[in-house]
Amino acid sequence: MNAKADAGLPVIDVEEFRKVVRSRRSVRRFTEEPVPDSVLDDCLELATLAPNSSNLQPWEFFVVKTPALRAKLAEACLGQNAAKTAPVLIAIVARTDTWRxxxxxxxxxxxxxxxxxxxxxxxxxxxxxxxxxxxxxxxxxxxxxxxxxxGLSRPVPRGPYSANEMKVWATKSTALAAENLMLALRAHGYDSCPMEGFDECRVKKLLKIPRKGLVTMVLAAGRRAENGVYNRQYRFDRDNLIHYM
Ligand SMILES: Cc1cc2nc3c(=O)[nH]c(=O)nc-3n(C[C@H](O)[C@H](O)[C@H](O)COP(=O)(O)O)c2cc1C
The missing domain is CATH 4.10.170 (p53, subunit A)
Structure with a gap:
């Protein structure tokens, strides 16, 4: 069903959105087909439109397409199939030190x-x-x-009050950008696999990521191979996870 058009807003077909969200899967095997630069650029642009804390945009994207560097990065991603087969790998980095x-x-x-x-x-x-x-x-x-x-007498912000809380702060916004990126790839007909299974020290050294950068995820992206999805998608009982109050 189409949403009603509000003044100045585009009419959006929620079924198209549902298709994007429902067909996104973590893909572990990709074909060799490259992701066109124009698609990649558009997806990265859409990623940066994610909501973010105070609009301080505490993220950076390190896009790796060259085969030699990709192979090294795949190794740092513990040799995972998604990393080894993807034509492009993107290190999605949260920065706690760019806010100023x-x-x-x-x-x-x-x-x-x-x-x-x-x-x-x-x-x-x-x-x-x-x-x-x-x-x-x-x-x-x-x-x-x-x-x-x-805070005893009125509501106050409870952070970020430490280096670790700054990491959570930057990671929240960066993860939202990562999700935008994954959905954008899907909308373009491509797929992805977010990975936290990697050696962060090696990834940072390889890509010359600044010391205070946190590699939130490495995203493998490309065209889904036939055997790219290992199992049907499933989620736990909503009643345990969604609380209407
Ligand atoms: C932060 C994060 C880290 C993940 N790390 C890995 C990973 O290292 N390797 C992998 O194959 N999948 C990884 N995944 C994918 C999850 O396993 C996957 O999202 C989950 O099983 C649900 O499947 P779906 O994405 O197909 O719905 C990760 C997902 C997220 C959000």
């Missing part, structure tokens, strides 16, 4: 004529405190303590 520069860009590249003062205040005054954990994480500790006290 990105806060500057958020102001500089504000898309409207006038930058609202509340936006300017957010990126210039609040962001530098909220995401900064200070030397040895001490500012984070102080913010957490202040939050515990003030």
């Amino acid at each position: 520069e990105h806060a500057r860009l958020a102001v500089e590249e504000w898309p409207e004529e006038k930058l609202p003062s509340i936006v300017e205040k957010y990126y210039r005054k609040i962001t530098p405190i909220h995401y900064n954990q200070g030397p040895l994480g001490l500012l984070g500790v102080a913010k957490k303590a202040a939050g515990l006290v003030v």
Whole structure:
């Protein structure tokens, strides 16, 4: 059934969306057919349209197509079939250290004529405190303590207050971009397999990923081979997982 057209919004056929979501599978074997650059570019563009915390876009994508580097990366992905057969591998990296520069860009590249003062205040005054954990994480500790006290009487943000919480912070948004990327590939008729089975030290060294980058997933992408899906898709009982309150 088609959704009703709202002013200015495209009419979307939910069945087409359902087809994309339902036919996405983790594919473990790909054909040798390359993914055209135009498709890859479009999918990466759609990936970056994912919602993300404070629009600080804490992600980076390292796209590997050259056979020699791909073979090395596949080895670092523990020799998994998906990695060995995919014509393209994409390391999807979360960055905990780009927020300061990105806060500057958020102001500089504000898309409207006038930058609202509340936006300017957010990126210039609040962001530098909220995401900064200070030397040895001490500012984070102080913010957490202040939050515990003030939080007794009113709602307060409960983080990120440490280097580890910054990793969770960056990973949340990056995982959403990864899902956009997988769905975009499917919509173009291609497939993918997200992998966390890899040696992160080796992947980072191989792709020269900055020290503070977290390899959230390595995504294998390509055209699904006939034997690419190993089993039927299944999910647990919704009643245990979805809670209407
Ligand atoms: C974060 C993450 C890590 C994953 N790591 C691997 C992996 O290393 N190797 C693999 O074959 N599949 C991996 N998968 C795919 C899952 O096994 C798969 O999504 C799950 O079994 C459900 O199957 P479906 O994606 O076909 O619905 C990963 C998926 C996610 C989201």
